[in-house]
Amino acid sequence: MKALVYRDFGGNDRFEIAQVDRPHIGPDTLVVRVVAAGINPVDYKVREGYLRGAIDTVLPAVPGWDVAGIVEQTGLDTPEFAVGDAVLAYARADVVQHGSLAEFMPVPVRTATTKPEGLSFTDAAALPLTGLTALQTLERLAVGEGDTVLIHGAAGGVGSFGVQLARLRGATVVGTASPRNHDYLRNLGATPIPYGDGLVAAALEVAPDGFDVIIDFAGGTSLDATPELLAEGGRVASIADARARTEFGGHYIWVRPDADQLAELARLTAAGDLRVEIAATYALDEGAAAYAQLEEGHTRGKIVVTI
Structure with a gap:
């Protein structure tokens, strides 16, 4: 072959x-x-x-x-x-x-x-990989109705699914992305903010009390602002930075095969609920x-x- x-x-x-x-x-x-x-x-x-x-x-x-x-x-x-x-x-x-x-x-x-x-x-x-990564991250953090969620790397392969799945769970979502992807994030149901300089001010303007959940799908310096942005009792996860677990008491996510979860993602996509x-x-x-x-x-x- x-x-x-x-x-x-x-x-x-x-x-x-x-x-x-x-x-x-x-x-x-x-x-x-x-x-x-x-x-x-x-x-x-x-x-x-x-x-x-x-x-x-x-x-x-x-x-x-x-x-x-x-x-x-x-x-x-x-x-x-x-x-x-x-x-x-x-x-x-x-x-x-x-x-x-x-x-x-x-x-x-x-x-x-x-x-x-x-x-x-x-x-x-x-x-499969990106959808399951997003779903398993949200499951680990018990994201649900009423949560205010910050997603780093929101316009990427994993982040795009993360935004939509969090919205389907009733969460309010803010996502970091380059300006060229801001309209894309709005269409997915997230409030976009730029990463880099000014991130903290932009994020707190949207969520003055901080975020219940911070998810890092980008790596790099994404988690640097976590102490300033995480609400008391908030939850953190990353797929790229072990500090989520070692410094912030959260989770480092390594996606696992799961046929049942993949079936759910396929069903949502076929039904038009997941883009x-x-x-x-x-x-x-x-x-x-x-x-x-x-x-x-x-x-x-x-x-x-x-x-």
């Missing part, structure tokens, strides 16, 4: 299109014919070797954990699915080797859910270019590779 692979760790130039063996199937695994694959920053961080202490990689490796496609083959104990079913999954395995940037992918059945008919394969492929922002789509042969755009760091929404 054809796949995007890298044979050693390093930059974007390590990518090549190659013919590799089709994946073997386990008793609790599906082989999925990939229709679309979502890409994420963690993919190139693994390729660059930054996560070698946390995630094992078998080279040559195919990147990608987000997948939408058609079940090609079922394992011996996968009664939930049949050949021909349309599925989506956050198909993260314990080892990086057989990713979604390929014609076929092995998908652990515990990570997969049925794709609703009203959900396109492209939108389905954009949901998926697609920044760009690429063909598999253009996979390296897709990651090059992602690595620029200014993408709003998701980049999807179609197979």
Whole structure:
């Protein structure tokens, strides 16, 4: 089968299109014919070797954990699915080797859910990692009716879902973003403020009593202003800065596969209650270019590779 692979760790130039063996199937695994694959920053961080202490990689490796496609083959104990079913999954395995940037992918059945008919394969492929990250963060912080929430990186792939899911829970949402994305955030139901100089004043103008919840989906210096902005008894979480836990008594979030939660995200999207922002789509042969755009760091929404 054809796949995007890298044979050693390093930059974007390590990518090549190659013919590799089709994946073997386990008793609790599906082989999925990939229709679309979502890409994420963690993919190139693994390729660059930054996560070698946390995630094992078998080279040559195919990147990608987000997948939408058609079940090609079922394992011996996968009664939930049949050949021909349309599925989506956050198909993260314990080892990086057989990713979604390929014609076929092995998908652990515990990570997969049925794709609703009203959900396109492209939108389905954009949901898993970012949607689950946002949902699991809100769950961990028990975000609900009446909360005032500040989301750093609100216009990014995770932040866009975080804003919408918090609003669906009845929260008031303020989001940091560059000015070019402020109208986008307003359309999602958030009050936008600029990051950088003046952030504290702008945030307190909107929420003079501070924020019940502060969520960092951006990293960097986002949490620096937390002592000035967090209301008494407030909750903090980050997907990029361990200070959320070590300094502010909150949570560091590492997303986990969860088929039931993914099914809920798919249902909300198919019903029109959750919007998926697609920044760009690429063909598999253009996979390296897709990651090059992602690595620029200014993408709003998701980049999807179609197979």
